[in-house]
Amino acid sequence: MKVLLIGATGTIGAATARALGGSHTVIPVSRSSDVQVDMTSAESIDHLYAEIGRVDAVVCAAGGAPFVGLTDATSDDFTTGFTNKLGGQINLVLRGLHHVNDGGSFTLITGVLAREPIATGSISSTVNGGLESFVVAAAAEMPRGIRINAVSPTVVEESMPKYGTFFPGFRPVPVTHVAEAFVRSVEGIDTGHTYRVGY
Numbered sequence: 001m002k003v004l005l006i007g008a009t010g011t012i013g014a015a016t017a018r019a020l021g022g023s024h025t026v027i028p029v030s031r032s033s034d035v036q037v038d039m040t041s042a043e044s045i046d047h048l049y050a051e052i053g054r055v056d057a058v059v060c061a062a063g064g065a066p067f068v069g070l071t072d073a074t075s076d077d078f079t080t081g082f083t084n085k086l087g088g089q090i091n092l093v094l095r096g097l098h099h100v101n102d103g104g105s106f107t108l109i110t111g112v113l114a115r116e117p118i119a120t121g122s123i124s125s126t127v128n129g130g131l132e133s134f135v136v137a138a139a140a141e142m143p144r145g146i147r148i149n150a151v152s153p154t155v156v157e158e159s160m161p162k163y164g165t166f167f168p169g170f171r172p173v174p175v176t177h178v179a180e181a182f183v184r185s186v187e188g189i190d191t192g193h194t195y196r197v198g199y
C-alpha cells in the first residue's frame, strides 16, 4: 500500500514509519520533510494531495493543543487547539477523500485525555473527544469502502522527559505499541473505531 504519514519525524510518527515501512511504501510528511505540509492550512493540505497523487492510506501522528489551566484559558487558546489538532486532521480527511483509493483508510491520532483528565489538559481533552466522535460519525458516511479510525495512546514512555510531569501516576506505554495500533488500523477491517493504547 501507498501510505501518507503526517508527523513522520515525531516520536509516534517515526515509530509508525518503521512499523509500516516493512510492508508498505510510506511517504513521510511534516512541515520540515522533503514533501511538506502544514496541516493547520487547508491550502497546504490541498497542495500536498495534489503533489503526491492517490494513496491507499492516510495516517496522522501530528497535531497539538495548548496546555493551560481552565481558569486561565482563553477562547483563543481553545481556537488554537481546534485549528491545529482537530481541524487539521478533519481537513486531512475532508480534502483527502477524493485522493484515497477504494477500500483505503484514514487513521487519526487522539489521546488518553479524551477520557482521563489532567490539570491544564481541558483543551486537549476537548479536541481528542471531538476527534473520536468525528471518527464514529464519518465512518458511517465514508464512500467507496474507505475506513476511518483513531489511535488514542496514553502518555508514551519515550515522551516522559517532555510530558511526564503532566501525567502523575500514569503508566507510560512503549511507542512501539502505539505504532502497532496504526498498523492494525491500516491493515485491518475496523472502521469508526478508536484504538486505546496503554489504558
Ligand SMILES: NC(=O)c1ccc[n+]([C@@H]2O[C@H](COP(=O)([O-])OP(=O)(O)OC[C@H]3O[C@@H](n4cnc5c(N)ncnc54)[C@H](OP(=O)(O)O)[C@@H]3O)[C@@H](O)[C@H]2O)c1
Residues within 6 Å of the ligand: 006, 007, 008, 009, 010, 011, 012, 013, 029, 030, 031, 032, 033, 037, 038, 039, 040, 061, 062, 063, 064, 085, 109, 110, 111, 112, 152, 153, 154, 155, 156, 157, 159, 163
Ligand atoms: N507523545 C505522547 O506521549 C502522546 C500521547 C498521546 C497522544 N499524543 C499525540 O500524538 C501526536 C504526536 O505526538 P508526538 O509526541 O509524537 O509529537 P512530536 O514528537 O512533537 O512530533 C510531532 C510531529 O508532527 C509534525 N508536525 C507538527 N505540527 C505539524 C503541522 N502543523 N503540520 C504537519 N506536521 C506537523 C512534526 O514535524 P515538524 O515539526 O517538522 O512539522 C513531527 O513530525 C500529538 O497529536 C499528540 O497529542 C502523544
